[in-house]
Amino acid sequence: MKLQVALDGDLASSRAILAQVHAFIDIAEIGTPLIYREGMNAVKTLRADYPNLTLLADLKIMDAGEEEAAIAFEAGADIVTVLGVAHDDTVSRAVTAARRSSGGKQVLVDMLQVNDLVERGRELLALGVDYLCIHTAYDLQRSGATPFAHLQYLRAMLPDSPLAVAGGVKPDTLDSLLAFKPEIVVVGGAITRAANPAEVARQIHERIHR
Amino acid sequence: MKLQVALDGDLASSRAILAQVHAFIDIAEIGTPLIYREGMNAVKTLRADYPNLTLLADLKIMDAGEEEAAIAFEAGADIVTVLGVAHDDTVSRAVTAARRSSGGKQVLVDMLQVNDLVERGRELLALGVDYLCIHTAYDLQRSGATPFAHLQYLRAMLPDSPLAVAGGVKPDTLDSLLAFKPEIVVVGGAITRAANPAEVARQIHERIHR
Numbered sequence: 001m002k003l004q005v006a007l008d009g010d011l012a013s014s015r016a017i018l019a020q021v022h023a024f025i026d027i028a029e030i031g032t033p034l035i036y037r038e039g040m041n042a043v044k045t046l047r048a049d050y051p052n053l054t055l056l057a058d059l060k061i062m063d064a065g066e067e068e069a070a071i072a073f074e075a076g077a078d079i080v081t082v083l084g085v086a087h088d089d090t091v092s093r094a095v096t097a098a099r100r101s102s103g104g105k106q107v108l109v110d111m112l113q114v115n116d117l118v119e120r121g122r123e124l125l126a127l128g129v130d131y132l133c134i135h136t137a138y139d140l141q142r143s144g145a146t147p148f149a150h151l152q153y154l155r156a157m158l159p160d161s162p163l164a165v166a167g168g169v170k171p172d173t174l175d176s177l178l179a180f181k182p183e184i185v186v187v188g189g190a191i192t193r194a195a196n197p198a199e200v201a202r203q204i205h206e207r208i209h210r
Numbered sequence: 211m212k213l214q215v216a217l218d219g220d221l222a223s224s225r226a227i228l229a230q231v232h233a234f235i236d237i238a239e240i241g242t243p244l245i246y247r248e249g250m251n252a253v254k255t256l257r258a259d260y261p262n263l264t265l266l267a268d269l270k271i272m273d274a275g276e277e278e279a280a281i282a283f284e285a286g287a288d289i290v291t292v293l294g295v296a297h298d299d300t301v302s303r304a305v306t307a308a309r310r311s312s313g314g315k316q317v318l319v320d321m322l323q324v325n326d327l328v329e330r331g332r333e334l335l336a337l338g339v340d341y342l343c344i345h346t347a348y349d350l351q352r353s354g355a356t357p358f359a360h361l362q363y364l365r366a367m368l369p370d371s372p373l374a375v376a377g378g379v380k381p382d383t384l385d386s387l388l389a390f391k392p393e394i395v396v397v398g399g400a401i402t403r404a405a406n407p408a409e410v411a412r413q414i415h416e417r418i419h420r
Contacts, residue, residue, distance in 0.1 A: 032272075032274070033281060036245060036281050036282070037249050037250055038249040039245065039249030040247055042249075060273075062320075062322055062323070063242070063348050064242070064243065064348045065349060071243060071246050083272060083295075085293075085295045087347055087349060090347065093349060112272055112273060113296065137300065139273055139297060139303060
């Protein structure tokens with residue numbers, strides 16, 4: 001199981017947080033807002049800061065799968081995200097870009113707004129994607145939505161598939177999610193907006209890896 | 211009717227093309243790949259180059275509608291794009307960001323992968339979006355797909371709604387699309403990869419505005 005921290009602020013604050021938490025995380029996510037602000041400069045800067053850290057670029061690709069994934073892979077990202085609602089051809093071409101690259105590049109599918117998680121999940125895995133990410137939208141978290149039920153359901157239906165989980169994950173909801181054995185747990189604000197990000201990251205890291 | 215040119219290359223080539231075509235276009239689109247590469251630097255640079263040109267930032271927002279739209283509006287964009295497959299709350303919040311901004315900012319919805327164009331189109335218009343964009347994915351254009359049939363259908367069902375059309379639009383398919391009175395016609399490679407971009411843009415501009 002891996003801990004991914006989602007960096008959604010500006011580049012300076014993201015670097016400052018990563019400097020505090022990098023020892024306790026497995027994957028640093030360059031979040032969609034950070035990509036919108038900084039483009040691939042964010043990926044290149046964090047790659048230069050941490051040559052060996054796994055970097056995920058949260059592009060949320062919806063079209064031009066091969067070309068757009070290649071932009072992030074060439075900038076130094078190890079994993080890119082594609083939307084599960086994208087067309088099969090777009091997903092396949094992002095997978096092609098990953099396989100064409102050297103160094104074991106991967107594709108994570110964000111399942112935002114996918115209606116039939118199991119059917120679409122099976123199709124996506126057949127297209128060669130590396131992870132399915134159950135994701136409660138930021139815009140739905142304030143109405144109390146959590147990824148718990150969807151993760152439970154998908155894990156029951158796809159017992160051996162590599163799943164990730166994202167969307168308002170906090171220390172006090174962590175154990176209930178870990179029971180469903182996600183490969184990747186994505187934590188954003190609970191770390192990045194904590195008074196002591198390193199301490200929260202350390203605690204979550206310890207619970208994930210124990 | 212307005213002509214939008216989609217700039218999907220790097221910033222230097224996009225500036226070079228815009229220098230040639232700006233007199234013949236109504237809207238310059240900072241395309242998704244250009245945003246991935248350059249972030250808001252692309253919007254700010256083109257805004258500085260052309261203080262009065264309408265700029266569309268093709269963010270394809272899927273979550274955090276208000277926050278992500280605000281990133282582009284604050285950088286100088288006039289229009290941002292949201293995905294039609296996004297949750298209603300995300301669409302509404304992008305509209306909120308537009309209405310909160312001064313200067314008549316707008317939201318264009320990219321209808322990529324929307325199943326029921328009419329039902330979803332009506333919902334999106336009720337949420338306050340400014341345009342519905344019929345868009346044939348880049349990844350589907352090589353199998354010969356065009357936006358013609360979807361535009362025809364949506365125009366028949368929503369006779370007075372502000373529509374846009376994108377995806378492989380070329381001079382020789384233009385007249386058949388114009389018959390359905392889109393508010394915005396988006397042209398990418400047919401202009402940006404032309405031997406003489408200004409001449410193609412001028413011809414399309416003339417046919418759109420005559």
